[in-house]
Amino acid sequence: MTEVLVSKGLEKCFSSPGRATGQRIKAVTDFNLVIEAEEIICIVGPSGCGKSTFLDMVAGFTEPTSGLLEIMGEEIHRPSPDRGVVFQQPVLFPWLSVYDNVVLGPKSRGVKPGDYRPEADRVLKSVGLEKFRDHYPYQLSGGMKQRAQIARVLVAGPKLILMDEPFGALDAQMRINMHELLISVWQEYKPTILFITHDVEEALFLANRVIVMSQHPGTIARIYDIPFERPRTYAITADPRFAEARAEIVELLRAKPEART
Ligand SMILES: Nc1ncnc2c1ncn2[C@@H]1O[C@H](COP(=O)(O)OP(=O)(O)OP(=O)(O)O)[C@@H](O)[C@H]1O
Numbered sequence: 001m002t003e004v005l006v007s008k009g010l011e012k013c014f015s016s017p018g019r020a021t022g023q024r025i026k027a028v029t030d031f032n033l034v035i036e037a038e039e040i041i042c043i044v045g046p047s048g049c050g051k052s053t054f055l056d057m058v059a060g061f062t063e064p065t066s067g068l069l070e071i072m073g074e075e076i077h078r079p080s081p082d083r084g085v086v087f088q089q090p091v092l093f094p095w096l097s098v099y100d101n102v103v104l105g106p107k108s109r110g111v112k113p114g115d116y117r118p119e120a121d122r123v124l125k126s127v128g129l130e131k132f133r134d135h136y137p138y139q140l141s142g143g144m145k146q147r148a149q150i151a152r153v154l155v156a157g158p159k160l161i162l163m164d165e166p167f168g169a170l171d172a173q174m175r176i177n178m179h180e181l182l183i184s185v186w187q188e189y190k191p192t193i194l195f196i197t198h199d200v201e202e203a204l205f206l207a208n209r210v211i212v213m214s215q216h217p218g219t220i221a222r223i224y225d226i227p228f229e230r231p232r233t234y235a236i237t238a239d240p241r242f243a244e245a246r247a248e249i250v251e252l253l254r255a256k257p258e259a260r261t
């Protein structure tokens with residue numbers, strides 16, 4: 001298996017406003033994780049435990065304080081289209097159509113339209129937006145905007161897709177639709193995905209492995225292998241193994257740090 005992301009002894013400290021000069025908060029510490037090609041890894045953890053800080057380092061938005069962080073064997077120092085990010089609040093330019101938003105990356109890198117158009121057409125179809133390609137973001141629902149973000153990321157052929165609570169702002173039914181869409185996109189493109197969520201069910205439904213983080217210090221408390229076959233349907237939520245894993249993770253998230261193993 002190809003190792004897509006390697007994090008070894010990763011640490012991120014921030015200087016802490018309001019504390020004595022020189023005092024720093026360890027947002028992430030001793031974070032060791034290898035993500036293999038085609039995995040969907042979900043990270044859950046209490047608010048403020050360092051989930052977004054880890055994702056931001058992988059995205060290249062912020063540098064680690066120490067430790068190793070590599071994508072396909074190369075150290076990460078800056079953002080790149082090889083790590084496409086899907087944010088909770090869709091980042092789409094309001095004055096561009098869906099199609100123009102989706103192809104903005106390759107277009108701005110000087111790729112010829114003839115070279116990106118077939119892939120753009122394919123991803124728009126995969127996310128169910130082919131009939132909305134000429135619409136503008138204000139004409140789309142929240143779920144459709146997230147589909148457009150996913151299409152924008154996919155068109156670059158990323159090594160890793162980073163998603164930070166991407167469906168957190170959607171209503172329950174729309175979230176289910178988006179889970180099914182993400183699974184079908186995964187079936188078609190087999191991307192490697194790092195997905196952050198507060199929602200344990202969402203993590204169990206999507207992931208090959210669920211990483212549970214602990215707070216203070218922000219590190220990995222436990223890793224669960226999720227055994228369900230793909231393609232998955234919502235029927236797995238009724239499986240006793242699903243309920244058991246959910247109960248265990250919820251308990252782990254509620255536990256005081258000293259109670260964790
Ligand atoms: N730029 C920054 N400067 C100082 N402290 C920061 C900065 N970014 C994050 N932190 C701190 O690092 C810790 C982890 O924050 P982070 O945003 O990674 O948490 P999170 O797990 O994503 O939380 P949530 O679930 O609420 O999104 C928090 O204590 C936060 O206050």
Ligand SMILES: [Mg+2]
Pocket residue numbers: 051052053164
């Ligand atoms: Mg966060």
